[in-house]
Amino acid sequence: MELRALVVDDSRVMRNMVMESLKRTKLADFTFTEATDGADALDKFNPDLIDIIFVDWNMPNMNGIDFVRTIRENKKIDHIPICMVTSEKTPDKIREALERAGANAYISKPFTVDALQRKLSELLQGMEEKKTKKSSGFFSRLAGN
């Protein structure tokens, strides 16, 4: 399975850590687009070329949570799964990201490849279910159900 991931973090080292860890999960063949903050990510984000997004919280210019909100406000692209990868780990912050901003998953730094693999696995399952639902809806409509 091929997966085109947008990795957003102001730290080049952390972007490399996320990308290397994603490859090590062996759950997909990844290609990556990198962005240094939320504003840069919005510039580089093309919904036709990105399948999944991994984004940090604390960044200059536009932080991660504002980036997530901006993506979720656009109904045409709000199906793309977003995973926050951040040093923020208080329950309030996690709730803010998942329940209010609309991120699909949340990983606290430092993380292990195993933890990333579990989250990614859940996200991929969600993507599959969405696809199945969409196509079954389409066939139901064709069948006149």
Add this chain to the structure above:
Amino acid sequence: MSQTNTSASALLLCQREVKSAIHDTFGMFLGEAPTEIPTQKSEQSEEAILGMLSFSGEWDWSLTIGFSRSSAASFATLFAGFEIEFDSADMGDAIGEVANVLAGDIRAKLEAKGDECSFGLPSIIRGTTTQSSSPQGVDSTTLTYLFEDQPFWVELLIETDD
């Protein structure tokens, strides 16, 4: 931190949570928690890199984590999972991220005890270590740790209530 705390007791509380965060966070990616050792003033100067972060809440305080040339290289490489040279831009990035990850855990631990705070983005300083002294109106404490026989240190500064 409750209103009745003095800066000295607030510093002690911060110190306790910083120690706990170093144990938990660094223990996770280093494989074992670093060992705390008594802090001694060094007579020798050496190249170092420092990651600094400020916290705001009931008290304004800052955390600085410092590594010598040799400890930075091995620490950052273990943190990142790939080799990072001391003189590279990635070293600053890695130490900033180490400070950031530590701050996230400290904040979570403080908040779990009812002390809400926020922290800023890390800044990095490179240079040669020298004897430091705290300015007036600031309490400070330094914690020193050994990791693979290499020292690193964490300095906490808090404004006093005087």
